[in-house]
Amino acid sequence: MELKDLFKSKVSVFQADLKSKDEVINFLVDKLSKEKMVTNKKTFKDAILKREGEASTGMGDGIGIPHAINNTVKEPCIAFVSLKSPIDWQSLDNQPVDLIFMIATNDEKGEAHLGALADLSKFLMKPEFQKALRNAKAFKDLSKAFDNKIETKTVEAKDGKYDVIGITACPTGIAHTYLAEEKLIEYATELGLSVKIETQGRRGTENKLTQEDVDNAKVIILAHDKNLQGMGRFGGKQVIDTTTKDAIFNGKQLIEEFGKTEKTTTAKSVSSKDDEVSDDFSLKKFAQVKGNLLAGVSRMLPFVVAGGIILGIGFLIDFAAGSGSVPNLIDAIWRADWIEAYKKANDNKEPAEELIKAAWSNYWMGNFGTHNEVAGWFSAIGKTGMMMMVPILAAYISYTIVGPQGLMPGFIAGLLADGTGGFAYASKPGGWSGLWSVLFPLNESGETIIPMQSGFIGGMVGAYVAALLVFGLTLGFKKFNKSFHGIRDIVLIPVLSLLGISLTMFVLNIPLGYTMYGLQQFLKLLADNNLLILLGAILGLMMCIDMGGPINKIAYVTGTLSVSGGLGNDPLITVTMAAAMAGGMIPPLGIALCTLLFRNAWTQKEKDSAKANWLMGAFFISEGAIPFMVTDPKRISLSAMAGGTITGLIVGGCKITLGAPHGGIAVFPLLKSGLFGTSAEQMNSGGAIGLGVGLYILAVAIGTLVMASILGFWKTYDIRKGKLVIAN
Structure with missing residues (x-):
């Protein structure tokens, strides 16, 4: 995900006439709530105000970055407003602000949006970027400002040894962490020194300092507003232990005066x-x-x-x-042993031929x-x-x-x-x-x-x-x-x-x-009463709700258990796996097909990105749909759920089983249909396999077409109504 993808036209406002910090926060929170990007306005606002109470988010240079990580955020995004007149924000440099970025994230969308947010600091530090935003009159101007590449120039380390090293960390791990990193790199480079900064942010520890880095450094700056991890590396070393604010505004002075001021202390030895x-x-x-x-x-x-x-x-x-085909001798021995056991338990009665066949079928299928x-x-x-x-x-x-x-x-x-x-x-x-x-x-x-x-x-x-x-x-x-x-x-x-x-x-x-036994019996009940069509529909739906999230994973794990024997040995129990895999193939394939059938409803970038979804969908990688869902969650999710449900209905109704828990088209030869019987001979016949593969491909094709059609017509309708703008 690119940084500019987190900005949305509906929550970007230019030259607004707002007079106070509270007015700006209320204005942006209302925007996010109105556009359904935040599900609970009060809860999200409380989270923003709590963060403001901990330390100012006025970063200096006329920029404010109120932010919150909260589970009421439906879609991670950045709401933006530029002001006609600067207002007080209790900024770190004590100057008023006129550019405000409200970061709303739920910490659940993975690395993509966190990486983009980390990149925001690199842009905000550049005067030319700030100027472009202050001159922006419309969303296209804001988007264009992000097209210019931001390159951070650094001094190359000699023999892998850095002059300046440091760690930056703030409570939320988003804004101050990366701003402090960027400023320390800028200050060190300006002084002609090589530099390496470790960040302990929301994405975890990045650019980690080695013990060799620490031992060879001339300057060590620990800029943090929360406890740091890995302090055992610095035991006995001279360090400056300070805040991210100090590093952002006084970093150059900290580097120049290292070892000469009272800020330089000796780090305590700490056990790893x-x-x-x-x-x-x-x-x-x-x-x-x-x-x-x-x-x-x-x-x-x-x-x-x-x-x-x-x-x-x-x-x-x-x-x-x-x-x-097991060797006849083993076959005969097994049959004889089983028959003798049956006779002993049933007053020396001979088992019926049908019973022998059924027992042997179960034995063979189970092995x-x-x-x-x-x-x-x-x-x-x-x-x-x-x-x-x-x-x-x-x-x-x-x-x-x-x-x-x-x-x-x-x-x-x-x-x-x-x-x-x-x-x-x-x-x-x-x-x-x-x-x-x-x-x-x-x-x-x-x-x-x-x-x-x-x-x-x-x-x-x-x-x-x-x-x-x-x-x-x-x-x-x-x-x-x-x-x-x-x-x-x-x-x-x-x-x-x-x-x-x-x-x-x-x-x-x-x-x-x-x-667990109850779950097994429930699935067995569905199989015994020809309700597999219902089971297939439920699993197909679940696989498409959050595309790689917990609901998707519950459905998938249930399917894998059917393959491993965790749900019993009923011949039809692996319909569970077949339905789960088919449902999981629909989102990426549906998006890829939609970009072909409804080309005017997608940007050129989206159409290019969707090409990879053909391969990802074919090999059952549902996550290929996630980048598209992040930008358009309602249309993508609902259309995928419709396609997945129909696919699951067909798989369940046709009693298609699958003995492998992953692989997509690579495991299609393992598909079988139990429409004409569930004995070992019937399930492993060429007809059962051919029917299973053919019907499975049909199920996936129909589900893909249903999703693509719903998604395409929905997007086209909203484009005509002005609810959706496609900017190529």
Whole structure:
């Protein structure tokens, strides 16, 4: 995303006659609320005023940047107003302002808009840019001002050694952080010195200083308004510890007088472990549920995608090897063993031929991918990758909340939730298998009767519990004697958190296991009662609501569970995965098609960008639609939801199954239709596969056309009514 894309014509006003700071804030907040970019005007205004109360957002040079990160912001943007007459803003340079940028963000749209906001500081520092904005009479003038490239000239470091280094950080991590960085670079360059500045902003730590950078620097400036991370690097070094305001306006003087004024102090030695317990280590992290979940899912995806595609290769080889032809001897032995067991349990009665066929079909279907030796080699790799799905999900949710110490207990929570390894839970315990299961009632055959595997639901809950345990233990041991920090971090916290999460999961897995069991039974009920069409529609809709967000991920994870066996072994259960993947392909493909069918409804830049969506959509990468949705959320989302729902209806109605959790067109050969039966022979026939592939392509094509048509006609109508302006 480019910086100018965050500016919108409807919330950009030029030469307004406003007389006070309060009047400007009310004016811009009203604009954002009227245009539906903020869902709760009062809440957002309170957040703006709270930030103003912490420190002035008047940056100097006649510029004010009120800003807030708030979940009422629907669409990250920058509202702008230039004033006829400057007003007081309690600016850092004590001068009035006439250019005000109100930054509204929800901290949920990823790197794109954060990077653009960081770039804003580079523009605001340039006199020519300020002049262009003061002369702007319309939105096109504002947009044009951003077309000029801003290049920051620097002095090259000699032998990789920088003269001036520093860190900048402010509470919100958006404005002051990057303004201070830009000014320090400018001041150092003006003095003919090489410079490297680390920023600890909303995008995390960037341009990180190494220990070598610190050891070789002549000047070290720490400009911050919140606690810094990584202070262990500066122990015993001479530094100037100051504010971002001081760095912005007095940075040149700070560099020139380094070591000569009372501002130069010696940094205290700090343990690197203590750096982890910073101001970011707080209960606020627990409230960021969406961000934590998405962090876990993003780390989980490589295991699912790679494992799923390789598992799909195993399935393809098994099918190509001959429709499940197992050597006749093994076939006969298995049948004989099963028949003898049946006779013993049923007064020596011979099972009916239909019963034998059904049992053999279930056996073969349940072990599909293992009958051929080569297929089994690939399937083993795929299964190994996919079985890490829930443990990795839980581990990184916990890690996101409390850092490295949360990784181990989070991982264990996922293992116990999913029953991975079989040590704690097993359907038929014995020896090292099912050591926890034996503590609960078993049936006459020695099998468990209580569902105790809670899957991804238990993994997510367990991750939060693991993080809470680490949080409490870390704070409890914070004042530990320094000489015992190694024991604390390597022994005490890991051991106690492992015991704590294990006990917690032992208790929670029963109610959560029943929850997961209920989900399985619900899906089975839909399959048994020919309601898969409803299931397909729901999943297709969910995949298109937020395109990579939590609702999308819930639908996708549900689909992957059907592939891994987490939702049972019903032959039709993987309709769940087929519907999820088809729905996820619609947004990028629908946008790409719309740019071809309705060329006048898109800018040339959008049409060029949409070309990549053909490939992204074909390989099931829904995120290709996100850049378009950010700029036009209502039209893109609603049209995608319509297309996804229809696609899901067709997939569910045609009983199309998919045995791989990702890959798009790469795994189309694994598609099958259960319209003519669900036995192993019927599902693996050439007709079932051909029908499945053909109907699936039709479903995706129809959904894509529906989305493109709705989106295109909607945009065209709004262009005619003057509600939408296409500026090429």
